[in-house]
Amino acid sequence: xxxxxxxxAGGLWMAAATANAHPLSGSGxxxxxxxxxxxxxxxxxxxxxxxxxxxxxxxxxWSSGAGAAGTANGGATPTPAATxxxxxxxxxxxxxxxxxxxxxxxxxxxxxxxxxxxxxxTCNANQTFSSFWVGLDGDGSNTVEQTGxxxxxxxxxxxxFGWFEMFxxxxxAYNQPVAAGDSMSASVITDGNxxxxxxxxxxxxxxxxxxxxTSNVAQLASAEVVAEAPSSTNGVLPLSNFGNVNFTDAxxxxxxxxxxxGTANQLTxxxxxxxxxxxxxxxxxxxxxxxxxMNP
Numbered sequence: 001x002x003x004x005x006x007x008x009a010g011g012l013w014m015a016a017a018t019a020n021a022h023p024l025s026g027s028g029x030x031x032x033x034x035x036x037x038x039x040x041x042x043x044x045x046x047x048x049x050x051x052x053x054x055x056x057x058x059x060x061x062w063s064s065g066a067g068a069a070g071t072a073n074g075g076a077t078p079t080p081a082a083t084x085x086x087x088x089x090x091x092x093x094x095x096x097x098x099x100x101x102x103x104x105x106x107x108x109x110x111x112x113x114x115x116x117x118x119x120x121x122t123c124n125a126n127q128t129f130s131s132f133w134v135g136l137d138g139d140g141s142n143t144v145e146q147t148g149x150x151x152x153x154x155x156x157x158x159x160x161f162g163w164f165e166m167f168x169x170x171x172x173a174y175n176q177p178v179a180a181g182d183s184m185s186a187s188v189i190t191d192g193n194x195x196x197x198x199x200x201x202x203x204x205x206x207x208x209x210x211x212x213x214t215s216n217v218a219q220l221a222s223a224e225v226v227a228e229a230p231s232s233t234n235g236v237l238p239l240s241n242f243g244n245v246n247f248t249d250a251x252x253x254x255x256x257x258x259x260x261x262g263t264a265n266q267l268t269x270x271x272x273x274x275x276x277x278x279x280x281x282x283x284x285x286x287x288x289x290x291x292x293x294m295n296p
Contacts, residue, residue: 091264091283098236100269100278100291101226103139104252106262112136112223113187114250114257118160119242120180123153129230130240134186134250136196139222139265143167145215147186147198149178153240164198166213174200176207194218223252223262227278227291229269239269239277241293248288256287 091102112134121130133148147164160178165171178184183203190196194216201208225247229239250257258264269278281290 091258091266093266093268095268095270097270097272098229098231099224099226099267100228100280101224101247101267102250102257102280102283102289103222103224103226103265103267104257104262105139105222105265107253108192108220109136109223109253109262110192110220111187111189111254112225112252112257113185114225114247115183115185116245116247118149118178118180118182118184119151119245121151121153121158122241122243123156123158125156126153126238127155128153128238128240130242131228131230132184132226132242132245132247133228134188134223134225136188136190136223137219137221138167139224141219141221143215143218145188145190145196145198145213145218147188147200147211149184149200151180151240151242162200162202162209164200164209164211164213166196166215168217174209176202176209177205178202179205190218190220192220223257225250225257226267227269229277236271239293241295244290244292246288246290250287250289256283256285258283258286 114134116132118132119130121128129150129152131148131150133146135144135146135148138144138146144165144167146167147162149160149162152159158180160180160182162174162176162178162184163171164174182205185199185201185203187199188196189199194214196213196215196218198211198213199208227242227245230237253261255261264283266280266282268276268280270276276294278294279292281292283289
């Protein structure tokens with residue numbers, strides 16, 4: 001496939017050894033129920049190798065605004081929040097250990113899209129990870145169809161790249177350049193019969209990657225636009241300090257994500273110990289919001 005630099009190999013990812021290859025380094029991408037099985041391994045490549053680990057992909061258990069334990073489709077009842085601007089429906093609040101942003105649930109979803117500016121991560125000696133994406137499924141379902149960008153830190157250096165994923169298949173990295181400050185756009189569209197078109201565009205660098213995929217297990221249970229802390233088999237990985245990421249034109253089923261298409265859930269990322277890791281702002285115009293790193 002043109003532009004793809006990764007090949008699945010025994011549960012790990014082997015990056016193509018090309019000058020433009022970007023290591024797909026540990027963005028777990030969709031929300032996991034507390035009863036779900038273990039996530040795939042995730043993490044950046046070791047120095048001098050081209051090995052990439054696969055992603056843990058479902059959003060980890062979330063709770064109501066009051067903090068009671070729950071799962072994505074049951075247990076806790078999300079707390080109603082303020083509406084997200086003119087024309088918006090009621091937005092509910094919930095917490096997740098790996099997602100912050102907005103997820104719509106409660107109906108069948110066949111499209112999702114948004115734009116964002118790739119944030120500049122602040123790196124130190126620690127290895128950290130972050131991803132920014134749009135997707136269908138993953139909140140209350142065990143499939144996910146998604147595309148977005150990664151911003152990771154290793155040895156004090158930042159790595160940015162784009163990818164797509166059709167979970168439970170492993171993720172695939174693109175070899176086109178991505179840099180902090182780039183204007184990104186993404187969409188996932190399905191005909192409802194198992195055929196998907198995933199599009200990722202870097203408006204600044206001038207490239208557009210369109211990927212056609214199929215899935216006979218996609219449940220189309222949710223649509224989301226989120227920033228994420230990737231996960232491994234040992235749990236959620238350290239989150240990169242991405243500062244602030246601004247999502248605009250967030251749409252689900254062709255309507256603004258907060259206009260009442262299903263139930264819009266405003267997600268705050270919190271550690272299992274209760275520390276706030278990232279917060280999503282209220283919606284403006286029912287479709288624009290920021291996610292802010294909180295340095296837990």
